[in-house]
Amino acid sequence: MKKLVSISIAVAVLAIVSVNQAQATVIQPIAATAQNVEGGNNQAYQPQYTIDGSEMSPGGFTGAWPIDQSSGALVTLSSTAYNGEPWTLPAWSGDYSKGFDWVTDSVSVSTPKWIAWDLGATYNIGSFHLWNGNQQGANRMVTSAEMYLVSSLPAYAALLPSGTLVWSGSVAAATQSPTYTGADYSLSSPTSGRYFLMNVTGGSGGATSFASISEIRFVAAVPEPSTLMLLAVGGLSLISVASRTRK
Numbered sequence: 001m002k003k004l005v006s007i008s009i010a011v012a013v014l015a016i017v018s019v020n021q022a023q024a025t026v027i028q029p030i031a032a033t034a035q036n037v038e039g040g041n042n043q044a045y046q047p048q049y050t051i052d053g054s055e056m057s058p059g060g061f062t063g064a065w066p067i068d069q070s071s072g073a074l075v076t077l078s079s080t081a082y083n084g085e086p087w088t089l090p091a092w093s094g095d096y097s098k099g100f101d102w103v104t105d106s107v108s109v110s111t112p113k114w115i116a117w118d119l120g121a122t123y124n125i126g127s128f129h130l131w132n133g134n135q136q137g138a139n140r141m142v143t144s145a146e147m148y149l150v151s152s153l154p155a156y157a158a159l160l161p162s163g164t165l166v167w168s169g170s171v172a173a174a175t176q177s178p179t180y181t182g183a184d185y186s187l188s189s190p191t192s193g194r195y196f197l198m199n200v201t202g203g204s205g206g207a208t209s210f211a212s213i214s215e216i217r218f219v220a221a222v223p224e225p226s227t228l229m230l231l232a233v234g235g236l237s238l239i240s241v242a243s244r245t246r247k
């Protein structure tokens with residue numbers, strides 16, 4: 001009986017530890033492409049600026065971002081120079097080859113406005129965290145979009161590829177302040193895949209303006225806490241039964 005009690009305690013402790021460690025894994029995509037880029041593929045508005053930590057602070061991208069290593073939570077992300085074009089920043093010294101965000105061509109054109117990301121490996125994705133355009137002005141944000149699971153990273157200017165719709169909805173506006181932290185968006189259900197594509201369906205400037213995205217990260221689905229809790233409860237019940245039997 002003593003052995004059973006020890007095993008039960010071990011199971012319960014393990015389960016409780018697992019619950020505490022079930023933190024989300026944040027995935028930084030390794031590559032991005034887009035259907036179009038403002039200004040006929042302007043190099044300052046390229047899709048890769050949604051995955052490189054550009055426009056993020058404090059102190060710029062340090063490598064530890066966006067996860068707070070002690071708490072496992074997304075840290076506060078913000079613009080180091082919101083509401084300013086990249087070349088107005090001293091850090092960029094007029095280097096037009098560097099930017100902070102992806103900017104679509106006019107949303108009025110009939111071709112789809114998509115941006116796609118390669119996560120580098122297959123993950124079971126539960127949600128994504130998106131920072132809407134935070135520096136291009138109130139009329140340059142995404143207001144609605146769809147997210148698709150696709151089989152590969154499409155080439156620049158390709159038409160909307162076939163894929164599985166995994167999310168669609170409104171996209172919250174950026175605050176255009178240095179404390180802007182973006183927002184979480186949960187997929188309809190956890191989706192295993194490597195390539196995800198966002199089709200922009202609406203912009204804050206209406207049909208004649210552009211829309212922009214500052215940054216994105218994908219978040220892996222975590223094991224159902226209920227399953228782990230059941231394990232823990234099961235273990236504790238065994239302990240309870242065992243101690244009662246001993247009396």
Ligand SMILES: [Ca+2]
Pocket residue numbers: 049050051052053054055056100101214215
């Ligand atoms: Ca960026």
